[in-house]
Amino acid sequence: MPGLLRGVARTAVVAGTATTVSNRVSRRQAGRWAEQDQQQPAAQQPAAEPPPQAAPPPTMENKIAQLKELGDLKAQGVLTEAEFEEQKRSILGS
16 A cells, blocks of 8 residues: 555656646747747738747745645655655746
């Protein structure tokens, strides 16, 4: 049972991290598109539909909830200290 719990917890942490990274990539791509649009003269801009909106940055409440969840997993022994620190840095860095 502890092995299953550890696997589920790691999956949750990885999924959360993947979501964070995906959102960051979307925001960067949207920024690049905006820069390209500003650099093109108005006459050369294609009549295509605008790029998809980037997801809003994570709120402080979401970050706090993720950190609490990480703390709980660490307290249960599911995460090692190194795993905890790595995930904490990724959450706070976004």
